[in-house]
Amino acid sequence: MESIKIKKITAVWIITVLVLFIVSIVLGILMRLNQGEIIEQSPITFYSNMTTHGLTMIGIWFVAGMAAVNYLMQRYVKTSYTANVIAYVLTVIGVLIFWTTTFVGKFHAGWTFLYPLPFKVMWATWATPLFLVSLTVFGLGWLIWSISLMTQLLKKYSIAQVFAWQHFRKNPKVETPPFILITMITLIGIITCLFAAVILIALFFAEYFSNGNFLNDALLMKNLTYFFGHTIANEMLYLGLAVIYELFSEVSGRPKWRTTWYVALAWNLTLIFILTAFFHHLYMDFAQPEGFQIIGQLASYLASLPAAGVTVFSVFIAVYRTEIKWSLTNLLFFIGVAGWVIGGLGAVIDATITNNVLLHNTLWVPAHFHTYNAMGNVLFSLAFFYWFTNQFTKNIEDGKFTKLTLAILLIGGIGFLLAFYIGGADSIPRRYSNYPTDFTAAAPLATMGAIFATIYLTAILIFFFKIYKGCLKILFSPS
Amino acid sequence: MFKNIVFTFVTINSWFFANAQTASGIEEETNIYERIYNAPIRVSRNQQLTFTDLNNKKPLLLALIFTKCAGVCNPFLLQLKENLQFINSDNPFTILVLSFDPRDRLGDMNLLAQKLGLENNKKWIFAVTDSIALLNQSIGFYPRWDSVRSQYDHDALLVGINKEGYITKKLIGIRDKLDLDLLISSVNNIYSPTYRLPNKNILFSCFNYDPKTGKNRPGLGWLFIALPAVLAMSLLLSISFIVHNKLPAE
Numbered sequence: 001m002e003s004i005k006i007k008k009i010t011a012v013w014i015i016t017v018l019v020l021f022i023v024s025i026v027l028g029i030l031m032r033l034n035q036g037e038i039i040e041q042s043p044i045t046f047y048s049n050m051t052t053h054g055l056t057m058i059g060i061w062f063v064a065g066m067a068a069v070n071y072l073m074q075r076y077v078k079t080s081y082t083a084n085v086i087a088y089v090l091t092v093i094g095v096l097i098f099w100t101t102t103f104v105g106k107f108h109a110g111w112t113f114l115y116p117l118p119f120k121v122m123w124a125t126w127a128t129p130l131f132l133v134s135l136t137v138f139g140l141g142w143l144i145w146s147i148s149l150m151t152q153l154l155k156k157y158s159i160a161q162v163f164a165w166q167h168f169r170k171n172p173k174v175e176t177p178p179f180i181l182i183t184m185i186t187l188i189g190i191i192t193c194l195f196a197a198v199i200l201i202a203l204f205f206a207e208y209f210s211n212g213n214f215l216n217d218a219l220l221m222k223n224l225t226y227f228f229g230h231t232i233a234n235e236m237l238y239l240g241l242a243v244i245y246e247l248f249s250e251v252s253g254r255p256k257w258r259t260t261w262y263v264a265l266a267w268n269l270t271l272i273f274i275l276t277a278f279f280h281h282l283y284m285d286f287a288q289p290e291g292f293q294i295i296g297q298l299a300s301y302l303a304s305l306p307a308a309g310v311t312v313f314s315v316f317i318a319v320y321r322t323e324i325k326w327s328l329t330n331l332l333f334f335i336g337v338a339g340w341v342i343g344g345l346g347a348v349i350d351a352t353i354t355n356n357v358l359l360h361n362t363l364w365v366p367a368h369f370h371t372y373n374a375m376g377n378v379l380f381s382l383a384f385f386y387w388f389t390n391q392f393t394k395n396i397e398d399g400k401f402t403k404l405t406l407a408i409l410l411i412g413g414i415g416f417l418l419a420f421y422i423g424g425a426d427s428i429p430r431r432y433s434n435y436p437t438d439f440t441a442a443a444p445l446a447t448m449g450a451i452f453a454t455i456y457l458t459a460i461l462i463f464f465f466k467i468y469k470g471c472l473k474i475l476f477s478p479s
Numbered sequence: 480m481f482k483n484i485v486f487t488f489v490t491i492n493s494w495f496f497a498n499a500q501t502a503s504g505i506e507e508e509t510n511i512y513e514r515i516y517n518a519p520i521r522v523s524r525n526q527q528l529t530f531t532d533l534n535n536k537k538p539l540l541l542a543l544i545f546t547k548c549a550g551v552c553n554p555f556l557l558q559l560k561e562n563l564q565f566i567n568s569d570n571p572f573t574i575l576v577l578s579f580d581p582r583d584r585l586g587d588m589n590l591l592a593q594k595l596g597l598e599n600n601k602k603w604i605f606a607v608t609d610s611i612a613l614l615n616q617s618i619g620f621y622p623r624w625d626s627v628r629s630q631y632d633h634d635a636l637l638v639g640i641n642k643e644g645y646i647t648k649k650l651i652g653i654r655d656k657l658d659l660d661l662l663i664s665s666v667n668n669i670y671s672p673t674y675r676l677p678n679k680n681i682l683f684s685c686f687n688y689d690p691k692t693g694k695n696r697p698g699l700g701w702l703f704i705a706l707p708a709v710l711a712m713s714l715l716l717s718i719s720f721i722v723h724n725k726l727p728a729e
């Protein structure tokens with residue numbers, strides 16, 4: 001009974017995520033059209049849309065990963081339906097409050113809401129506290145969900161087992177499935193960064209209600225902001241990877257992936273490094289001691305290398321010279337891993353201090369994070385959505401049409417990203433609603449980005465219509 | 480001995496004028512990164528230049544004074560001269576001493592240069608201009624004529640102008656060598672860090688900056704950055720402990 005409920009709530013999550021995704025893509029296209037001088041938005045509208053787009057995207061792909069992991073985790077442990085529903089309700093309430101602050105209140109401090117921007121009120125005065133309330137609601141729901149999942153894992157596995165430490169010895173008696181290991185590592189990271197968010201929001205509220213008697217330290221707030229923001233944006237990718245480790249071999253008709261000593265080591269190291277990589281967001285903050293900048297650079301390399309190395313190796317071994325049952329699910333996983341690696345390389349280039357001097361706050365930044373999101377994590381989740389829907393409603397795949405949709409997605413995605421990369425290499429700044437005339441290539445590139453993003457959107461719409469029908473069937477079927 | 484007297488005099492004056500300058504209400508932050516008015520300036524009887532001619536060669540430190548000044552001008556220039564002797568910066572700059580009093584003639588400025596012992600110093604240029612109003616406006620400098628004292632009520636102002644003719648930094652009042660160093664860096668487009676002033680309402684800083692030593696001491700704020708990881712690990716251990724002590728091992 002519990003698993004039927006989880007199945008249904010997963011279907012609800014999928015529909016919600018896809019609807020919010022489509023709206024957010026439209027906002028993204030409008031931003032690019034404005035930057036391309038094809039339409040004219042006021043800077044306030046542009047930045048409100050940018051804030052809505054950024055935070056909604058981060059939020060939905062985080063919950064998409066969580067919903068997928070929650071669903072698959074039932075293969076190993078019982079999970080709490082109540083925690084899942086609480087997270088859903090609080091996410092929806094959070095989105096409604098957040099959208100009110102941006103669409104009605106015109107709050108536009110960006111998804112990173114870097115201190116002291118939220119207090120430099122250039123929008124409805126109620127929008128700042130309400131924005132903080134929306135974050136609190138998200139944080140609460142997601143914290144309950146993550147802690148609940150972690151608790152279920154700890155009921156079955158000891159700490160040593162859940163982190164797969166027994167695999168460092170020869171012939172371990174118990175095997176920790178890679179899915180469990182990665183999920184646990186990721187949940188710890190998520191809980192840690194959500195705690196950072198709690199402290200951050202508390203400090204914001206403290207200043208807001210103190211009537212000037214308490215002021216925050218900008219450097220502390222920036223550290224906390226990126227501790228939360230950078231970490232959650234990375235952890236949501238790892239949720240997608242957990243799903244790949246569980247499903248890729250299965251849908252490809254290959255033996256299940258197993259945890260080895262190097263898989264265990266790589267993911268344990270990732271836990272440590274991913275929590276310190278955020279220091280690379282503070283390279284320009286001279287007051288931050290040099291030691292932390294070096295930690296930031298090293299952690300950025302070390303966080304990406306083990307997980308990426310092991311995953312790419314595993315995927316490569318799985319497909320190289322072997323008979324693979326290719327389906328849309330493993331194709332999306334495969335292309336997603338490629339997107340993740342390419343975006344990751346772009347990120348590592350940017351996280352190298354000598355390069356960051358040039359690339360900081362240029363379009364290179366949205367270039368790399370859109371690569372591993374729009375062409376990485378989104379594809380991981382789409383693959384899961386497809387696989388999930390396919391479990392219960394037959395034949396949502398039809399060969400040729402599916403391949404065509406995939407081709408449209410690839411063409412749209414690559415073109416959209418190229419416009420960002422070329423802009424970044426040309427030192428065009430990010431987060432400009434209108435580009436100064438000195439950047440001659442900026443507006444044409446933005447228009448190109450908008451055109452290709454529309455092609456990408458077309459593919460997403462096709463996927464959406466196929467998936468949502470299946471999800472509705474699951475939702476309304478008696479069992 | 481003479482040096483000590485000058486110094487005492489300068490210190491007392493600088494305290495007095497430092498207080499006086501806040502009263503006039505001009506701010507160092509105004510007109511920064513705006514272009515200085517390209518005024519024609521006369522540096523010798525047969526040489527008329529413009530600001531661009533000068534700043535194109537080397538960045539400028541512009542000191543605005545008038546020769547009949549009974550107040551801050553002399554101590555200001557004396558201190559500037561003194562401080563610059565101790566600055567051995569590799570970064571190039573020229574000091575342009577310009578009168579904002581239309582009554583001043585080139586002869587008055589030359590006399591002032593002689594009095595300061597700077598008439599043969601290539602780094603210093605003493606000049607007059609006939610575009611005072613436009614120049615002052617581009618800097619945001621507004622001396623007021625006090626007819627009772629027959630003096631201008633004004634600030635001691637040193638303006639940094641880079642090679643492209645942009646105002647990069649202003650120093651109001653008689654300032655120390657450290658500030659001058661920052662000004663010289665700024666006109667050479669070298670980034671200079673700035674720190675917020677200590678504030679008793681900021682309880683949790685990552686660092687506490689000591690302007691005397693120029694050093695940062697770690698503050699309580701770092702605890703907040705370590706806290707999320709500590710909390711998460713404690714939660715992990717607590718939950719594991721609770722579930723394994725409550726439930727039979729599976």
Ligand code: HEM
Pocket residue numbers: 025027028029031032050051053054055057058061109110111112366370373374378416429430431432453456457
């Ligand atoms: C085709 C789909 C998408 C389009 C057209 C799009 C467009 C844009 C644009 C134009 C910007 C502003 C860039 C600038 O700084 O000038 C932006 C920022 C951003 N996008 Fe996207 N995007 C898309 C997909 C995604 C996805 C899948 C994510 C997932 C996480 C995402 C997350 C973000 C974030 C976090 C920002 C930064 C917002 C901020 O700076 O506050 N976007 N996007």
